Amino acid sequence: MSELLKFFVKYSSWFLFVLYLVAGLALLFSRNPYQHHVYLSSANVVASGVYRATNNITSYFSLRDINEDLQRRNSDLELEIYKLQDVIRKYQEKVHADTMTTDPALSRYQFLIAHVINNSINHSHNYITIEKGRLDGIEPEMGVIDQNGIVGIVNIVGDHTARLISVLNPYLRLSCKVKGEAQVGSLVWDGRDPGEAILEELPKHAKFAKGDTVVTSGYSSVFPEGVPVGTIVSGSRDREDNFYTLRIKLFTDFSTLSTVRVIRDSMKDELKEVEKEPEIKNVN
Amino acid sequence: MSKTTVQFILLGVILVLAQVIVFNHICLFNVAVPMVFIYLIVRLPITLSVNWLLTISFVLGLIVDIFSDTYGMNTLACTVLAMARKPILRLYVPREEDLPRPEPSMYTLGTASYLKYLLTMILLYCALIFLIEAFTFFNPIRLLLLIVFSTILSMAIMVGIDSFMTPRSEKRL
Numbered sequence: 370m371s372e373l374l375k376f377f378v379k380y381s382s383w384f385l386f387v388l389y390l391v392a393g394l395a396l397l398f399s400r401n402p403y404q405h406h407v408y409l410s411s412a413n414v415v416a417s418g419v420y421r422a423t424n425n426i427t428s429y430f431s432l433r434d435i436n437e438d439l440q441r442r443n444s445d446l447e448l449e450i451y452k453l454q455d456v457i458r459k460y461q462e463k464v465h466a467d468t469m470t471t472d473p474a475l476s477r478y479q480f481l482i483a484h485v486i487n488n489s490i491n492h493s494h495n496y497i498t499i500e501k502g503r504l505d506g507i508e509p510e511m512g513v514i515d516q517n518g519i520v521g522i523v524n525i526v527g528d529h530t531a532r533l534i535s536v537l538n539p540y541l542r543l544s545c546k547v548k549g550e551a552q553v554g555s556l557v558w559d560g561r562d563p564g565e566a567i568l569e570e571l572p573k574h575a576k577f578a579k580g581d582t583v584v585t586s587g588y589s590s591v592f593p594e595g596v597p598v599g600t601i602v603s604g605s606r607d608r609e610d611n612f613y614t615l616r617i618k619l620f621t622d623f624s625t626l627s628t629v630r631v632i633r634d635s636m637k638d639e640l641k642e643v644e645k646e647p648e649i650k651n652v653n
Numbered sequence: 654m655s656k657t658t659v660q661f662i663l664l665g666v667i668l669v670l671a672q673v674i675v676f677n678h679i680c681l682f683n684v685a686v687p688m689v690f691i692y693l694i695v696r697l698p699i700t701l702s703v704n705w706l707l708t709i710s711f712v713l714g715l716i717v718d719i720f721s722d723t724y725g726m727n728t729l730a731c732t733v734l735a736m737a738r739k740p741i742l743r744l745y746v747p748r749e750e751d752l753p754r755p756e757p758s759m760y761t762l763g764t765a766s767y768l769k770y771l772l773t774m775i776l777l778y779c780a781l782i783f784l785i786e787a788f789t790f791f792n793p794i795r796l797l798l799l800i801v802f803s804t805i806l807s808m809a810i811m812v813g814i815d816s817f818m819t820p821r822s823e824k825r826l
Contacts, residue, residue: 382703382736389711389732396718396725397785409719416673416720423674489721491680493786496722532722561792562683 407525410532411487411498417530420486421500431625442516478593481631490563490623495535497521502529512591512632518598518620520629537563545598548582563623571613583617590637665693673720685802691778692811694734698755710735730781741773779803
């Protein structure tokens with residue numbers, strides 16, 4: 370018995386090593402972000418507290434760039450408004466109506482403003498932490514955008530913080546399309562460049578040109594249709610494949626993320642209910 | 654708790670904060686990521702038992718993992734690094750009993766041996782961390798670039814930390 374004890378004491382460091390190794394491996398292979406627990410993520414109280422404190426200082430650093438982006442986006446939207454007002458006026462003339470009802474589809478979405486307190490771009494799986502959580506109305510699977518384009522999807526929600534899966538994470542796949550076209554592909558990050566992503570599985574009859582804008586398809590309740598994603602850099606098609614694979618330059622600059630908007634879809638629950646797999650009933 | 658214990662806890666806290674707040678967000682030329690918090694594992698006293706070294710490294714890796722959402726990557730690499738520390742030290746320091754102080758430093762090991770020891774530790778760590786990361790995307794050239802340039806950058810930063818970590822009494826020698 371004492372020999373056995375001696376053996377254990379002598380090799381205790383190896384046992385400990387194996388134990389820690391197994392624990393580390395267990396963590397590593399639970400990488401799927403949908404299985405993560407809030408305590409082991411950057412959305413926990415301590416980590417988010419530290420990030421919040423530093424963000425109070427560092428959030429001032431890139432204000433100039435962000436301001437420029439906002440101004441540009443603002444002018445784009447203003448132009449859009451003028452264009453739409455023009456269209457509305459033409460229709461009014463056509464139908465001789467004083468007022469026009471607008472499309473109710475847009476009021477489906479609400480925006481919640483949140484600050485990014487932590488963000489990475491150099492890992493193979495990148496995540497973002499924001500300082501709004503469950504008590505602010507954030508729920509998992511909400512889409513997140515900033516002034517330039519898409520950012521990610523909410524994954525873990527704490528009371529006052531939430532963690533997003535960044536677009537720069539291969540676990541995120543988004544249904545996107547070329548603006549003005551109907552064919553839908555799947556946007557995914559290939560881990561190479563934080564400024565570029567891949568749009569794959571675009572059907573071969575899709576039409577596109579270099580420089581075309583890619584937007585979200587609106588085929589899920591996460592993002593509304595038409596949120597800007599990026600522009601096409603290059604496209605290729607495998608000979609035996611029936612799909613195009615396009616390289617997309619992302620609009621969002623992930624290195625200077627600061628303020629983002631979380632999208633709340635008021636029809637989400639309804640959609641989920643409708644899309645539920647119907648139970649197969651016995652007809653006989 | 655002795656003065657040294659408090660000093661090492663303080664060093665650990667500072668290194669972790671520096672890593673997660675500053676260094677995690679640096680990626681020079683898209684290939685060089687500084688891995689600075691392992692400086693604690695480098696500097697822990699040689700007289701510390703392997704069990705303690707392993708435990709400290711495991712916890713250190715886990716904390717950095719939690720902060721940076723890297724799930725087990727740093728934990729694994731730190732655990733392996735802790736186990737490999739003694740053999741690496743043996744490579745460059747044949748008789749560790751004669752050392753004037755138990756902590757590995759330029760003063761105790763001599764500049765050449767210490768730098769070689771530091772470089773080996775960082776290289777091993779960078780190789781481990783980027784190999785683990787490469788399980789998802791395998792791109793051998795980028796992997797090699799990441800390992801080499803991250804090692805160089807981390808080495809430069811840690812030598813910098815060394816220069817103001819060393820007490821004045823040691824510098825005079």
